[in-house]
Amino acid sequence: MEAGLHNRADRGLSKAMGGALVDAVAMAVLLGVIALVLTSAGVAWQRTGVQAAIILTAVVSLQIFSGNTGIVSFGHAGFVGLGAYAVGLLTMSASVQASALRNLPAFLAGHEMSLLAALGIVVLLGIVVGLVSGAPLFRLSGSGASIATLALLIIVYTLLVASRDITRGSQPFYGVPRGVGLWTAVPIAAAALAFARIFRELPIGLSARAAADDERGAAAIGVDRRFTAMFTWAASIVVAMVAGGMMAQFLGAFSPKDFYFELAFTTLAMLIVGGMTSSLGALSGVVVTTVVIEFVRRIEGGGEIGGIVIPHIFGLTEAVLALSMILIIWRRPEGLCGGRELNLLKRLGLSRPPAVAAEPPPRTERLTIRAEKLTKRYAGVVAVDEASVELPTDRITGIIGPNGAGKTTLINMLAGAVEPTSGTLAIAGKPVTRFAANRFARAGLGRTFQNIRIFPRMTLLENVLVAARQVVPGLAAAEQAAMRELARVGLAHLADQPAASLPYGLRRRLEVARALALDPAFLVLDEPAAGMNPVETEGLMAMLAEVRTERRLGIVLIEHDLKLVMKLCDRIVVVDHGRVIAEGTPAEVQANPDVIAAYLGSRTGARVLKQTEQETGPSTTTGEFSHA
Numbered sequence: 001m002e003a004g005l006h007n008r009a010d011r012g013l014s015k016a017m018g019g020a021l022v023d024a025v026a027m028a029v030l031l032g033v034i035a036l037v038l039t040s041a042g043v044a045w046q047r048t049g050v051q052a053a054i055i056l057t058a059v060v061s062l063q064i065f066s067g068n069t070g071i072v073s074f075g076h077a078g079f080v081g082l083g084a085y086a087v088g089l090l091t092m093s094a095s096v097q098a099s100a101l102r103n104l105p106a107f108l109a110g111h112e113m114s115l116l117a118a119l120g121i122v123v124l125l126g127i128v129v130g131l132v133s134g135a136p137l138f139r140l141s142g143s144g145a146s147i148a149t150l151a152l153l154i155i156v157y158t159l160l161v162a163s164r165d166i167t168r169g170s171q172p173f174y175g176v177p178r179g180v181g182l183w184t185a186v187p188i189a190a191a192a193l194a195f196a197r198i199f200r201e202l203p204i205g206l207s208a209r210a211a212a213d214d215e216r217g218a219a220a221i222g223v224d225r226r227f228t229a230m231f232t233w234a235a236s237i238v239v240a241m242v243a244g245g246m247m248a249q250f251l252g253a254f255s256p257k258d259f260y261f262e263l264a265f266t267t268l269a270m271l272i273v274g275g276m277t278s279s280l281g282a283l284s285g286v287v288v289t290t291v292v293i294e295f296v297r298r299i300e301g302g303g304e305i306g307g308i309v310i311p312h313i314f315g316l317t318e319a320v321l322a323l324s325m326i327l328i329i330w331r332r333p334e335g336l337c338g339g340r341e342l343n344l345l346k347r348l349g350l351s352r353p354p355a356v357a358a359e360p361p362p363r364t365e366r367l368t369i370r371a372e373k374l375t376k377r378y379a380g381v382v383a384v385d386e387a388s389v390e391l392p393t394d395r396i397t398g399i400i401g402p403n404g405a406g407k408t409t410l411i412n413m414l415a416g417a418v419e420p421t422s423g424t425l426a427i428a429g430k431p432v433t434r435f436a437a438n439r440f441a442r443a444g445l446g447r448t449f450q451n452i453r454i455f456p457r458m459t460l461l462e463n464v465l466v467a468a469r470q471v472v473p474g475l476a477a478a479e480q481a482a483m484r485e486l487a488r489v490g491l492a493h494l495a496d497q498p499a500a501s502l503p504y505g506l507r508r509r510l511e512v513a514r515a516l517a518l519d520p521a522f523l524v525l526d527e528p529a530a531g532m533n534p535v536e537t538e539g540l541m542a543m544l545a546e547v548r549t550e551r552r553l554g555i556v557l558i559e560h561d562l563k564l565v566m567k568l569c570d571r572i573v574v575v576d577h578g579r580v581i582a583e584g585t586p587a588e589v590q591a592n593p594d595v596i597a598a599y600l601g602s603r604t605g606a607r608v609l610k611q612t613e614q615e616t617g618p619s620t621t622t623g624e625f626s627h628a
């Protein structure tokens, strides 16, 4: 779909990406300074620094996946192990290999690569392993996917133990050259951290975060949850395997148990302590827990602090780690950073809101949603029974009917959220009957839900940007298009606020802005005024009328307020017991005996219908929309 936004300025860096790059550089500089300080400290501190940088890389890998998709992974530790064995095999000397791994398959033997070359291979391997393991994994979502990652951890561990010819089984795998020092581990950790910071602003990161916040809401704007989870997983597996590669050359010798539950638990605990949803959370989690662990380790073996004799306490480190995790989950569920990124530009007052894109040109073609004999059956209940409707652009169509008539089911079928049992559906001439919900956005349909489905943990701008990104090429241009839609619904001044902070009425507006950002030919709204006060309702309806006039899109809405429907809509479709019983202008529908009979079943409905007829009667008979 064409959004008409391709001017020169649009090709630049998006504001969000600019901010991410500044944060990435700032965090890299911070790590560099820490490394510099450590070079002048003792060898023991340097070792701690290298270890922390490697662990940071592993925690960052977990953050990229779990922080963006919301799926807690227990499996990353296993992939750290795969990376370690891969680098171990690729970099060890042929003579050591010949004595330690006598039955090593020939294709794995004698490579003697440099660490950098081996890490290059590990990156490629990580992409393949990530995509292959992710493809079946993300048929599941939520806690199901989380449990599956635990299964993966066990599978990888078992494979490492079972592949004796390659890994020496549960025996130590030794003889790996020790080539990782502070100035290898820290730059790689900084690069991983920068990648994580940038990843969340990329289209894939935005989509993953949207799907994590509300899967159905994300599908409605074209996000394919499975696809985004799989690619986010693959990106994170690459980083996990690189961390493993460094660990191999840091330790020199290791066995599969080094990459099992303890590592899975430690990295997860660090991420939870810092805050799962941001790269800053990963960094602070590692820094804080490393400091705590180093301190506790010193007293674990017993000793004297300030004259107080401390006995040897076995397992104190793990206990303190577990305790701090519980404490954080209890007091600050979002972690120490509360999900915040550094956002340096904003903190320094150097960030400006993105420009506002020009309005898209009004639609000139007349398109239709054509439904023929759409039926939906739920074990014994026929929610919609052979409904045939034709809904054109440049018109506001209201769908009305008594409670339980089948209105929501009908528009859910029109928007792809419910698969019809039978019948056909085409949008703008394109057959979409069996399309998944996320393909309807590209077919030209934007929608809102009866129970608002915004992305509460994302900012208002990000909420709309995820949608704009589906149709506008280039992040900068998409950002400007998102600002345009926010401005249209009167929320541009709140662009940087988290959506969770919005009051109810404004959330509805945000949902409309998000749907409009798809530049849809059709806007489908399920009870847009529900829960709004009369002033909010009036404002929203005036805005919808304006949008329809300017962009000439087709609006389809369910609304219980009959007065409002009769005033706003050009045409009305009446549904009762799942069947379309009438269709026409508001005046025609109000005079239809079948409609009166259906509404007589509901006393209030009948009263309102009559009252509405008296109040709106002649003014709506033409079917022309009035701006009143």
Ligand SMILES: Nc1ncnc2c1ncn2[C@@H]1O[C@H](COP(=O)(O)OP(=O)(O)OP(=O)(O)O)[C@@H](O)[C@H]1O
Pocket: 378, 381, 382, 383, 401, 402, 403, 404, 405, 406, 407, 408, 409, 410
């Ligand atoms: N997922 C489902 N499983 C079983 N029955 C369902 C399901 N969804 C809807 N129904 C049934 O289908 C019928 C139509 O429901 P629907 O929600 O579409 O009506 P509606 O006109 O939108 O009602 P309301 O105005 O109260 O929102 C109802 O009898 C409802 O109980």
